[in-house]
Amino acid sequence: MREVLDQTVKIRMSKRQKDKVEAAAREAGVNPSSFYRSVVLEGAGISPFFTEQDIRILAKILSDMRKIGVNINQIARALNSNRQVHSDEILTQLKNVLAVHERVDSELVYLRSVAPRRRRGEVDDSRD
DSSP states (O other): OOOOOOOOOOOOOOHHHHHHHHHHHHHHTSOHHHHHHHHHHHHTTSSOSSOHHHHHHHHHHHHHHHHHHHHHHHHHHHHHTTOOOOHHHHHHHHHHHHHHHHHHHHHHHHHHHHHHHHHTTOOOOOOO
């Protein structure tokens, strides 16, 4: 059952700020009131935008990026000290970078697609 929205909160802002927020609400596909509410609840930590599943996925991507960074740093150190590095090592790391890039891009596309539903307060924890 949805909560009854029977309370009003007033805030002061400039016309420019209000126009920007309303444009962001339109872009998100929600009315300004829903947009303000979702942003305030997210900011207060009451209703976070990212789900636990989102956080786990983003943490895994970050972990993979760090591992790739360590490997690339090791290759750079070897090259800087005139040690030979096999081209397969470099190609493997480049492929890893591209794979992570694709995962990040895919995750951002997904989050952008569910953002309007989350802003409207619709529950969406499924991954298609």
